[in-house]
Amino acid sequence: MSDRVLAAILAALFLPLCALPTAANAAGRLNILTWEGYADASFVKPFTDKTGCTVKATYVGSGDEFVAKLVGGGAIFDLASPQSDITRRLVDAGAVEAVDLGRVPNAAKLSAVFQRPAWLEKDGKTWGVPYTFGVVRIIVDADKVPNPPQSLEVLWSDKYKGKVSMWDDLETVYTAARLAGVKDVYNMTDAELAKAKELLLRQKPMVKKYWFTAGELDTLLANREVWVANAWETNLVNAWRAGRNIVEIVPKEGRGAWTDSWMIARGAGKNPCVYQWLDYTATPEAQAAGHKVTGFGYSNPGMLDKLDPQTRGYLKRLQMDDPAILTRVNWWQTVKRRNLYLETWNQVKAAAN
Amino acid sequence: MSAEALAPIPDVRREARNAERRRLLLWLGPPAAWFAVFMLLPHLSLLYVSLGHMDYVDFVPGFSAANYVKIFTVEPYLGVTFKSFNNGLMTAVLASLIAYPLALWMAFGVSSARARALVSVLVILPWLASYMVKAYAWKTILGTQGVVNSLLVSAGVVAEPLETLMYSRFAVILTLTYIFTPFCVISIYAQLERIPPSLIEAARNLGATDLEILRRIVLPISIPGVFAGAVIVFSLAFSDFITSTLVGGPSDLMISSIMINLFGVSMDRPLASAIGFLMLALAAVLLVTMQWVEKRVQVRF
Known part of the structure; x- marks a missing residue:
């Protein structure tokens, strides 16, 4: 092989790597940083047909990617959909800009709890539009657990040794803190965190598996390997569809809830597609289509009327449109000492059973 | 006379040696660049990041062994x-x-x-x-x-x-x-x-x-x-x-x-x-x- 041929081959191999990423904020297109299912073709295509805006979605695998990619990440993305315990970090870091709600008419139709919620407020401005949500449900297999107490105690009962599954997430630390009677579970003192840890260690012998994906918990429930768990709504709906007698208990200690909001990357508000997307994704039609993909709760209660009667029935049974219920749940907030929470959680998982 | 006749030879030799060197560089360049870009640089940056710490959302560079001490002292x-x-x-x-x-x-x-x-x-x-x-x-x-x-x-x-x-x-x-x-x-x-x-x-x-x-x-x-x-x-x-x-x-x-x-x-x-x-x-x-x-x-x- 002559040198020139080799040089040509090398050039051909490496030059494409130098091609620059397409400019962000280009008119007529949207770059979205989001979870899988939040930019599904089933509702993106009607959006593109209507507005002429094409959508390019980049999916994250975990919440921190929103922070990593938006903070100091250059102007690649127009929109992102972080969860409520991360929104404030993005606002504080100056990675996002305030939303002009006057340009999002459909935002007025969202549930009362999503009207200017605490996790999107700073300096009298609103920094996002709520999109999806879920209440973390405490569920039991009623065939195996008759007359469960309406308390988190059921997750700690040694009657169900090896039959409990907990979400492998900080939410499980919050859950233990609620049982311990901690007032502000998102802002625990060292002593409160230690109490939560003690409870989690006491719970370990009951735990069969810390579930990682909702699908995993579906399987554990379907095989009757697990009778008691903290779960997502999709777990209940899937069990009901399969005809299983799995019921929810409403613990007197309270329930956690997560929610994701659309936020505008700093400087992207001038892209006209951004506000069109914010308004479109707040419509009942787009949210009903989204629910078919994710199974999550959506911020506009009008979306229930666009669902098939069976699914609507399930969501009504879960009280997903009840404003009173949604105001009472314990919405995820920014946890300042997240690393300590995580360390506690890892210590619990690493401890011998 | 004879010296003049021989004069071009070292040039040819040098030329050949230089060509050999260029060829060697061409062959060794890519693997060396690969090693530097994908092995040396990432590990150095790994070491660099490990010596700093986070302040809320910002990375603060530094030369502290605190993270290593933590690994050995905190479960x-x-x-x-x-x-x-x-x-x-x-x-x-x-x-x-x-x-x-x-x-x-x-x-x-x-x-x-x-x-x-x-x-x-x-x-x-x-x-x-x-x-x-x-x-x-x-x-x-x-x-x-x-x-x-x-x-x-x-x-x-x-x-x-x-x-x-x-x-x-x-x-x-x-x-x-x-x-x-x-x-x-x-x-x-x-x-x-x-x-x-x-x-x-x-x-x-x-x-x-x-x-x-x-x-x-x-x-x-x-x-x-x-x-x-x-x-x-x-x-x-x-x-x-x-x-x-x-x-x-x-x-x-x-x-x-x-x-x-x-x-x-x-x-x-x-x-x-x-x-x-x-x-x-x-x-x-x-x-x-x-x-x-x-x-x-x-x-x-």
Whole structure:
């Protein structure tokens, strides 16, 4: 092989790597940083047909990617959909800009709890539009657990040794803190965190598996390997569809809830597609289509009327449109000492059973 | 006159030497650049990040050993690292033990070349299936409603399905061993294949038994293959987290899971980088030790 041929081959191999990423904020297109299912073709295509805006979605695998990619990440993305315990970090870091709600008419139709919620407020401005949500449900297999107490105690009962599954997430630390009677579970003192840890260690012998994906918990429930768990709504709906007698208990200690909001990357508000997307994704039609993909709760209660009667029935049974219920749940907030929470959680998982 | 006639020669020679140098640069340049960009630079940046700390959402550079001190003084980092190291070692030993007889049979027991090729393909074939699918497959085998438990219950060996098969360290090691054994088979087989049949025949002519041939000729020669396979399997199993997430029990936490959480949940890149550096150091110690052992037990022919 002559040198020139080799040089040509090398050039051909490496030059494409130098091609620059397409400019962000280009008119007529949207770059979205989001979870899988939040930019599904089933509702993106009607959006593109209507507005002429094409959508390019980049999916994250975990919440921190929103922070990593938006903070100091250059102007690649127009929109992102972080969860409520991360929104404030993005606002504080100056990675996002305030939303002009006057340009999002459909935002007025969202549930009362999503009207200017605490996790999107700073300096009298609103920094996002709520999109999806879920209440973390405490569920039991009623065939195996008759007359469960309406308390988190059921997750700690040694009657169900090896039959409990907990979400492998900080939410499980919050859950233990609620049982311990901690007032502000998102802002625990060292002593409160230690109490939560003690409870989690006491719970370990009951735990069969810390579930990682909702699908995993579906399987554990379907095989009757697990009778008691903290779960997502999709777990209940899937069990009901399969005809299983799995019921929810409403613990007197309270329930956690997560929610994701659309936020505008700093400087992207001038892209006209951004506000069109914010308004479109707040419509009942787009949210009903989204629910078919994710199974999550959506911020506009009008979306229930666009669902098939069976699914609507399930969501009504879960009280997903009840404003009173949604105001009472314990919405995820920014946890300042997240690393300590995580360390506690890892210590619990690493401890011998 | 003669000096003038000879004058151009050194120029030609220099020209040739320069051309040779340019060619060498062209050939060595890319691998050297690759090494610098994809090996040296990332590890240096890993070290750099591990010496800093996070202030809320911002990374603050620095030269502090605080993250390393933390790994050694605050649980669970060191404990989980050693547990993962142990899992890696156990998987490497088990995979080598299972792979050796198979590789031996492939090298000496299968006579036709076509049959040998077929067995090789069968060993590699599972690799074409996705890693996740293989890990999931063990769920259907070991679960309470799984194949093993159904057989045991219907055969009357146990009254109730065994709960300990699945979601346990046993399941983690079993799955890791299953997934990574082909590496050992291929590596050992490649080494055994190099043993000339004449060597075995000579030993036999001199009165050696099969066992003696295995112990004194085949085994010593195959050691580099065994070590190479074991090192690959160890590295893969040590840093694995998917298998323990899927089939492990509540206590089967791997160090890579902690690292992912440090990135994904608490955004503590500096601490995660320090753990990464510790893992590299541990793996390097193991590699050097194995090389040292290999030099002492290896037999050349």
